[in-house]
Amino acid sequence: MLAKVMKPEYDLGKMKNRPNPFASQLKEEVTLKLSDDLINFFQQKAVEKGLSYQEVISLYLQDCMMSNLEIAFN
Known part of the structure; x- marks a missing residue:
């Protein structure tokens, strides 16, 4: 199989990681x-579903x- 070489202008290794500024707006932690x-x-x-139980509850x-x-209150 031929490996494709990424063009230098598409080199994602040079990108800086940064947090998603909207992540805190997506979910709120509660107890x-x-x-x-x-x-x-x-x-x-x-x-059964391969998820966390918190995700299933959500x-x-x-x-x-x-x-x-x-x-319905019993």
Whole structure:
């Protein structure tokens, strides 16, 4: 297989790393007190999907929001 050589003007090795200035606006860190069985449930789903359990919880809450799901209090 032939290796392609990058043109010198496209050399990304010379670029400086810099943080995304909008990253802090994308998500906010919060602390929630959740029961062990709830955490275990989301951890199991996370393993199945190959994600972190925090991502699975976030996706679930986003789905609830987008579906305008009403909360049922028992």
